[in-house]
Amino acid sequence: PFDVLIVGGGPAGAAAAVYAARKGVRTGVASERFGGQVMDTLGIENFVSVKETEGPKFALALEEHVRHYDVDIMNLQRARALAPVDGGIRVELESGAALKARTVIVTTGARWKNVNVPGEQEYRNKGVAYCPHCDGPLFKGKRVAVIGGGNSGVEAAIDLAGIVGHVTLIEFDTQLRADAVLQRKLASLPNVTTLLNAQTTEILGDGQRVSGLTWRDRASGETSRVDLEGVFVQIGLVPNTEWLKGTLELSRHGEIIVDAKGQTSLPGVFAAGDATTVPFKQIIIAAGDGAKAALGAFEHLVRA
């Protein structure tokens, strides 16, 4: 059995693997796709000490760093269940195989919800973005839309309004669902237009980049076009934790509830990164969090 088995190979899982391996304990990483969300990222400019890099290059560097240590990397392995067994934890894989470990660190990350309109996939990373902290500065002085009027959408609109030229906030419902304090702040900004009861119908482009979007007024049925350079989709981030329902305590958003050392509700099972309740979903935060969970797991091993 492993001393530390990490499920998930994104920044959180990679950092956890390096920290665990450096303690000299038997470490494994089982992941569906090593690199995680970073594989879908074009430019990364906010991992401190790395001024500028690209997602796949960063993912390769993560893997090289992990491979530098004696870590058993099991790629293309999807976990489907986890359960406490005598002397540890058993992780069942989609392939039918099962792995046993004294401690497990879950770092299965999250995925952004898509609006599923024509143009979204085609112009992904070519004007269609999901992370305002990451990609906001790329649209300095330009026109953007934010799709979604919940807390994340309204926060994104407020954040972007300080960087870009103009923001159009598009909400499907007849009212915004964000907290009142955010709505007040939004209403005070001169360069934000809010469209309510508005359904985004298509993201338009010139073949190279986004050039606008069309939306339908759900009351009148009329369709209009807005010219712009960027579209931020903010209709939800879903943690990849469906397989843990009923096993680990999850928040109402499906995030794994962890304490300050990454310990979950099940002794010996730790979690880190975007899959957890830790706020602000970013690479550097996930990596730091993975390191923390590995130290938590090591402490658990020492005390067991």
Ligand code: FAD
């Ligand atoms: P993830 O990166 O999501 O990794 C999860 C891992 O778990 C993957 O290996 C996945 O295959 C695996 N997995 C999932 N389910 C299972 C399962 N059941 N069994 C086994 N393995 C499983 N952040 C920044 O800081 N800067 C940026 O510029 C930036 N740009 C971004 C651009 C885009 C398009 C996106 C989508 C995100 C961006 N982010 C950026 C956010 C950043 O990528 C995430 O915060 C970070 O990757 C989270 O790391 P993680 O390890 O927690 O999870």
